[in-house]
Amino acid sequence: MLSALDLARRIEAGELTPRKVVELCADAIAAREKEIGAFVALDLDGARRAAENPRLPATPLRGLAVAFKDIFDTADLPTQYGSPIYAGHRPRADATAVALTRQAGGIVLGKTVTTELASLVPAATRNPHNLAHTPGGSSSGSAAAVAAGMVPIAFGTQTAGSVVRPAAFCGVAGFKPSYRLIPMVGVKDVSWHLDTAGVFGAGVADVAFAAAAMLGRDLRVDRSTPATPRIALVRTHLWPQASAAMQRALDTAAGIAAAAGAEVTELKLPPIMEQAHAAQFTVQDYENIRALAFEYDRHRDLIDGRLRAQLDRAAAISADDYDAARRTASRARQVLADNMAGHDVILTPSAPGAAPHGFSSTGDPMFNRLWTLMGAPCVNVPGLSDAELPLGIQIVGRFGRDHAALEAALFLEQAIKRKTGA
Amino acid sequence: MLSALDLARRIEAGELTPRKVVELCADAIAAREKEIGAFVALDLDGARRAAENPRLPATPLRGLAVAFKDIFDTADLPTQYGSPIYAGHRPRADATAVALTRQAGGIVLGKTVTTELASLVPAATRNPHNLAHTPGGSSSGSAAAVAAGMVPIAFGTQTAGSVVRPAAFCGVAGFKPSYRLIPMVGVKDVSWHLDTAGVFGAGVADVAFAAAAMLGRDLRVDRSTPATPRIALVRTHLWPQASAAMQRALDTAAGIAAAAGAEVTELKLPPIMEQAHAAQFTVQDYENIRALAFEYDRHRDLIDGRLRAQLDRAAAISADDYDAARRTASRARQVLADNMAGHDVILTPSAPGAAPHGFSSTGDPMFNRLWTLMGAPCVNVPGLSDAELPLGIQIVGRFGRDHAALEAALFLEQAIKRKTGA
Numbered sequence: 080m081l082s083a084l085d086l087a088r089r090i091e092a093g094e095l096t097p098r099k100v101v102e103l104c105a106d107a108i109a110a111r112e113k114e115i116g117a118f119v120a121l122d123l124d125g126a127r128r129a130a131e132n133p134r135l136p137a138t139p140l141r142g143l144a145v146a147f148k149d150i151f152d153t154a155d156l157p158t159q160y161g162s163p164i165y166a167g168h169r170p171r172a173d174a175t176a177v178a179l180t181r182q183a184g185g186i187v188l189g190k191t192v193t194t195e196l197a198s199l200v201p202a203a204t205r206n207p208h209n210l211a212h213t214p215g216g217s218s219s220g221s222a223a224a225v226a227a228g229m230v231p232i233a234f235g236t237q238t239a240g241s242v243v244r245p246a247a248f249c250g251v252a253g254f255k256p257s258y259r260l261i262p263m264v265g266v267k268d269v270s271w272h273l274d275t276a277g278v279f280g281a282g283v284a285d286v287a288f289a290a291a292a293m294l295g296r297d298l299r300v301d302r303s304t305p306a307t308p309r310i311a312l313v314r315t316h317l318w319p320q321a322s323a324a325m326q327r328a329l330d331t332a333a334g335i336a337a338a339a340g341a342e343v344t345e346l347k348l349p350p351i352m353e354q355a356h357a358a359q360f361t362v363q364d365y366e367n368i369r370a371l372a373f374e375y376d377r378h379r380d381l382i383d384g385r386l387r388a389q390l391d392r393a394a395a396i397s398a399d400d401y402d403a404a405r406r407t408a409s410r411a412r413q414v415l416a417d418n419m420a421g422h423d424v425i426l427t428p429s430a431p432g433a434a435p436h437g438f439s440s441t442g443d444p445m446f447n448r449l450w451t452l453m454g455a456p457c458v459n460v461p462g463l464s465d466a467e468l469p470l471g472i473q474i475v476g477r478f479g480r481d482h483a484a485l486e487a488a489l490f491l492e493q494a495i496k497r498k499t500g501a
Numbered sequence: 502m503l504s505a506l507d508l509a510r511r512i513e514a515g516e517l518t519p520r521k522v523v524e525l526c527a528d529a530i531a532a533r534e535k536e537i538g539a540f541v542a543l544d545l546d547g548a549r550r551a552a553e554n555p556r557l558p559a560t561p562l563r564g565l566a567v568a569f570k571d572i573f574d575t576a577d578l579p580t581q582y583g584s585p586i587y588a589g590h591r592p593r594a595d596a597t598a599v600a601l602t603r604q605a606g607g608i609v610l611g612k613t614v615t616t617e618l619a620s621l622v623p624a625a626t627r628n629p630h631n632l633a634h635t636p637g638g639s640s641s642g643s644a645a646a647v648a649a650g651m652v653p654i655a656f657g658t659q660t661a662g663s664v665v666r667p668a669a670f671c672g673v674a675g676f677k678p679s680y681r682l683i684p685m686v687g688v689k690d691v692s693w694h695l696d697t698a699g700v701f702g703a704g705v706a707d708v709a710f711a712a713a714a715m716l717g718r719d720l721r722v723d724r725s726t727p728a729t730p731r732i733a734l735v736r737t738h739l740w741p742q743a744s745a746a747m748q749r750a751l752d753t754a755a756g757i758a759a760a761a762g763a764e765v766t767e768l769k770l771p772p773i774m775e776q777a778h779a780a781q782f783t784v785q786d787y788e789n790i791r792a793l794a795f796e797y798d799r800h801r802d803l804i805d806g807r808l809r810a811q812l813d814r815a816a817a818i819s820a821d822d823y824d825a826a827r828r829t830a831s832r833a834r835q836v837l838a839d840n841m842a843g844h845d846v847i848l849t850p851s852a853p854g855a856a857p858h859g860f861s862s863t864g865d866p867m868f869n870r871l872w873t874l875m876g877a878p879c880v881n882v883p884g885l886s887d888a889e890l891p892l893g894i895q896i897v898g899r900f901g902r903d904h905a906a907l908e909a910a911l912f913l914e915q916a917i918k919r920k921t922g923a
Contacts, residue, residue, distance in 0.1 A: 154795065168593055171586075178794035264690040264792045271686065296820045370686045372600035373576065398718045402901075479824075 080251065080281035081107075081231035084288045084301055087141040097130040097142025097186065100231070104144045104188055107228040116204045117214075117224035119149050120156045121189035129186045138184020139292035145185040146233040148218050149193045150267035151177055151276075160267045161193040161202060161217075164378045174265025176234060176276055176293070183292045188230055191220025194441060196371060197236060197269050200383045201441050208250060208468055212434040215245030216441030218279070222249040225279040232289045233279045234261075237451055238270045238363060240430070240444025242277035246459035247471020248434035248442060252492070254278050254286035256481050258454030261294065270366040272405070273359070273451050283458060283489040290481075298482050300489045308487035310336055311346035311422035313475075316353045317445050322432030324465035329428055331463060332472040332491060336426065339494035343426070348418060352449060355411035358404035359448040364393035365401040408452050412478070415453055419477050424487040429459045429471030446473065456481040458488035462495035502673065502703035503529075503653035506710045506723055509563040519564025519608060520552040522653070526566045526610055529650040538626045539636075539646035541571050542578045543611035551608045560606020561714035567607040568655040570640050571615045572689035573599055573698075582689045583615040583624060583639075586800045596687025598656060598698055598715070605714045610652055613642025616863060618793060619658060619691050622805045623863050630672060630890055634856040637667030638863030640701070644671040647701040654711045655701045656683075659873055660692045660785060662852070662866025664699035668881035669893020670856035670864060674914070676700050676708035678903050680876030683716065692788040694827070695781070695873050705880060705911040712903075720904050722911045730909035732758055733768035733844035735897075738775045739867050744854030746887035751850055753885060754894040754913060758848065761916035765848070770840060774871060777833035780826035781870040786815035787823040830874050834900070837875055841899050846909040851881045851893030868895065878903040880910035884917035 081103060089095035105123050112118060126144055135142030152158050152170035159165040177187060192204045194217040204219040206212040207227040214223040218235025222245035225233050235242050237255045246253020254277050261276035268274055278293075280286040284301040291298035312333050318326070337343040368375060368390045374382060375390055382390070419425070428446045435442050450457050456476040463470045474491060476484025503525060511517035527545050534540060548566055557564030574580050574592035581587040599609060614626045616639040626641040628634040629649040636645040640657025644667035647655050657664050659677045668675025677699035690696055700715075702708040706723040713720035734755050740748070759765040790797060790812045796804060797812055804812070841847070850868045857864050872879050878898040885892045896913060898906025 154799075165593060171590055172795040175791050175794050178798055179791065182794065182798065259693065262693065262788070262791050264693065265795070268686040271681065271684065294820070366684070369597050369601065369684050372597050372604065373594040373687070376600055376604065377576075398716070 080225065080228045082281045083143055083231040083285040086143060086231055087288065090136050090141040097135045098127060101126045101130045101144050101186065101188070104230050111207065111227045112229060114205065114210055115207055115223050115227050117191055117220040117227065117229060118189045119159065119192050119220065122156060123188070125155070126186050126188045135184050140180065140183045140185040142184050142186060143232060144188040144230050145180050146189050146191050146221060146224050146230045147177060147187065148221050148235045149190040150197050150236060151234065152265040153177055153187065153190065156187070156190050158190065161195045161197070162381065164374050164381045172265060175262040176266065179293050185293070191224055191233055193217050194219060195383050195386055196374070197238060197241065197267065198386045199441060200386050201438050206248060206434050212436055212468065213248065213438055213441050215248035215434060217241040218245050219441065221279050222246055222251060222253065225251045225281065231280065231285065234276060235279060236266060236274055236276050237447065238273045239359065239451060240447025243447050243457050243459045243471065243473055244430045244442055244444050246279055247429035247469065250461045250469030252280050252283045252286045252461055253459040254290060254485065255457045256290060257456045257479050260481060268370050270363045270370060272362055272366060275451065283460060283485060283492045287485040298485060300482070300485045305486045305490040305493070307340045308423040308490055309342045309421065310487070311419065311425045312343055313346050313348060313425045313427045315348065315427060315449070320431055320445060321428050325428050325432045325470055328463045328465070328470040329426070329472060332495065333426055335494045335498045336491050339490065341490065344422065346418065346422065349414055351407070351411050351414050354407050355452055356449045358407040359452040361396055361400055361404035362408065362452065364389065365396045368393040412453055416477065423483055425475040427473050427475060429473040433465045433468035433470055450475050454478050456484040458484055460488050460491050460495070462492055462499060502647065502650045504703045505565055505653035505707040508565055508653055509710065512558050512563040519557045520549060523548045523552045523566050523608065523610070526652050533629065533649045534651060536627065536632055537629055537645050537649050539613055539642040539649065539651060540611045541581065541614055541642065544578060545610070547577070548608050548610045557606050562602065562606040564606050564608060565654060566610040566652050567602050568611050568613050568643060568646050568652045569599060569609065570643050570657040571612040572619050572658060573656060574687040575599055575609065575612065578609070578612050580612065583617045583619070584803065586796050586803045594687060597684040598688065601715050607715070613646050613655055615639050616641060617805050617808055618796070619660060619663065619689065620808045621863060622808050623860050628670060628856050634858055634890065635670065635860055635863050637670035637856060639663040640667050641863065643701050644668055644673060644675065647673045647703065653702065653707065656698060657701060658688060658696055658698050659869065660695045661781065661873060662869025665869050665879050665881045665893070665895055666852045666864055666866050668701055669851035669891065672883045672891030674702050674705045674708045674883055675881040676712060676907065677879045678712060679878045679901050682903060690792050692785045692792060694784055694788060697873065705882060705907060705914045709907040720907060722907045727908045727912040729762045730845040730912055731764045731843065732909070733841065733847045734765055735768050735770060735847045735849045737770065737849060737871070742853055742867060743850050747850050747854045747892055750885045750887070750892040751848070751894060754917065755848055757916045757920045758913050761912070763912065766844065768840065768844065771836055773829070773833050773836050776829050777874055778871045780829040781874040783818055783822055783826035784830065784874065786811065787818045790815040834875055838899065845905055847897040849895050849897060851895040855887045855890035855892055872897050876900050878906040880906055882910050882913050882917070884914055884921060
């Protein structure tokens with residue numbers, strides 16, 4: 080994999096150029112893209128030209144190549160939202176996240192595969208760790224592209240679990256910041272109280288670097304030894320649905336963190352958190368059929384049957400049900416804040432297990448829905464595995480405390496590396 | 502003016518057809534549009550064809566003609582956001598609000614003038630009450646079109662005061678619902694924590710009817726006598742900046758409400774509300790330059806100098822300033838809720854006075870900024886005036902209690918009508 084932070088430092092030191100990074104990407108793409116299928120649009124020549132700008136090494140992103148999930152609007156590249164409804168679509172403007180990335184000195188290399196309209200309908204991308212497995216979704220291409228070393232930074236979005244889950248399945252770091260820390264302007268909206276842009280990178284310090292550079296925020300965690308976190312080990316009511324390997328992995332991660340000095344306390348969340356998990360479905364579905372009202376009304380035949388069936392069911396949700404779900408979410412956020420008073424972060428699975436075999440599903444976001452609804456920063460920490468497939472451990476921070484979440488994730492990542500000798 | 506509710510009832514009763522309503526609009530447009538300039542795109546023939554659908558009289562909106570501010574995306578009509586950057590732009594999809602309006606049986610008659618990128622830069626629309634005065638902005642065309650009887654329902658958006666202020670200046674009812682009650686998908690985003698879609702109509706019952714029909718929510722207030730509200734009279738720290746006529750009008754409105762039986766109590770809000778007012782500028786500007794990052798970077802020369810200067814200043818706002826402003830807003834929302842414990846609604850000016858003379862400004866949204874930041878439902882109640890120009894009185898409800906706000910607004914509107922004999 081290409082570490083964004085390492086590449087940036089080498090560019091800063093004059094050992095490497097942005098152009099050379101584009102070539103590293105191009106080499107990996109030439110070697111692996113055919114079998115993986117992470118991209119829907121590539122502009123290597125445009126990236127090469129952009130990389131010649133001599134001012135790039137002094138920018139926050141140092142001229143690094145970046146990819147965007149194909150639900151971020153781009154004026155210079157097609158944007159099709161994974162849907163035949165948008166075949167050949169070229170927006171008039173870049174999404175804010177794309178514009179901010181360019182302002183920060185990032186070079187947009189291409190657009191990555193999204194599932195259809197960022198839904199649970201699987202796309203064709205394969206998992207770089209084992210081509211017979213899904214890379215997860217809906218940010219399938221962004222996770223796979225980073226995992227295959229085809230780009231150092233890729234952006235995705237999460238409405239249920241579409242950043243943390245594919246990051247876990249592909250063995251990369253995935254950072255879903257606090258709700259709307261990354262502006263969503265110009266990103267195809269599928270559920271406005273949930274949609275959150277996030278970033279993939281080789282490791283925790285890489286995603287922190289990329290988010291910090293793009294947002295102009297103090298999010299970097301690579302400049303010092305991370306503080307020792309107070310960790311709440313949260314299994315949630317879904318614990319019985321985690322695979323045996325994931326259950327072992329979470330206990331392993333907790334043990335490694337404790338051995339490294341972290342305070343690790345088992346925390347059982349109150350029943351309202353289970354209700355909030357259920358409420359996430361209601362919020363997502365109610366908003367989804369409204370966000371896609373035009374597509375549903377005018378292009379029903381061009382929507383995959385599985386998504387259409389989901390939208391048909393969503394049509395039955397009443398405004399009262401939706402309002403009740405949002406009230407539950409609001410109360411749960413307060414309860415979560417209260418329960419987190421003595422802890423910096425939560426340690427919990429990123430997914431029920433490793434990437435499922437086959438392509439009939441992108442896996443289940445059950446271990447992500449609650450945290451997305453809470454708006455909490457979530458980081459997938461890579462480093463553990465099950466029979467050569469990655470297993471992701473999730474660090475969940477408190478809303479608005481993204482730096483602390485990243486720092487705790489780095490602490491865990493470093494401890495796992497020391498323990499596993501990676 | 503065309504009362505949406507009256508027209509809908511007459512269609513329901515078989516006394517009128519959707520087609521005939523289109524003709525009423527067409528007649529008013531033929532008579533007044535040339536001097537007022539409320540529309541940027543009209544599709545009267547398309548509206549006539551759509552109006553022939555025999556199922557329309559049974560729909561929630563009864564086949565009524567509706568107009569949208571030109572920052573709502575429409576697949577069938579140009580959408581130019583009031584900016585030469587988007588000359589000839591035709592989106593691929595309808596905004597959710599447009600799609601929901603069509604689902605509810607509304608006919609999209611045209612797109613109304615917005616100020617450039619929904620900013621404070623004035624547009625060419627004139628006030629139907631006096632052509633030498635501004636109609637307000639940024640939803641200039643929607644307010645003016647309703648005021649001139651050219652359409653019974655028009656949608657706009659408010660980031661500072663762009664629904665309530667033009668409604669006040671044009672003497673129509675304007676309803677800015679609770680933050681995001683109307684989905685914002687497909688609306689040009691200029692400040693994501695503030696942008697709120699709203700609706701203009703001849704009177705309070707009309708905007709309530711339109712919002713209820715479009716959202717499938719229990720918002721109608723015309724089915725019974727409105728409950729008698731407990732009103733907090735709030736002058737805010739900006740009171741000295743209200744015109745003498747507005748100061749008198751607010752006291753008149755308070756007196757009329759009290760005489761009609763309402764409990765009216767003067768409420769002085771704590772200092773944090775003044776800080777929140779100031780914070781609104783920071784949130785709006787910080788988000789504005791990011792929401793418009795593409796336009797600012799690529800088409801700087803096509804942005805009006807006044808907006809460009811505002812964006813230039815916005816570039817100096819730090820993430821820390823922005824985060825502090827959002828924390829202030831969050832605390833203020835709690836304080837406002839506490840202060841509202843014994844009241845149903847707030848009574849406060851909709852604007853500093855009547856519509857200013859000339860077209861150098863769309864007027865000042867000073868009496869709207871705070872409430873938009875609070876996410877509170879706001880209703881402009883028409884009926885009072887100053888030297889033949891309308892003066893707007895604002896009812897502000899509690900977040901999420903839109904029905905109560907509309908009901909209190911209707912109570913006041915009816916009391917004013919009885920008093921003034923209108």
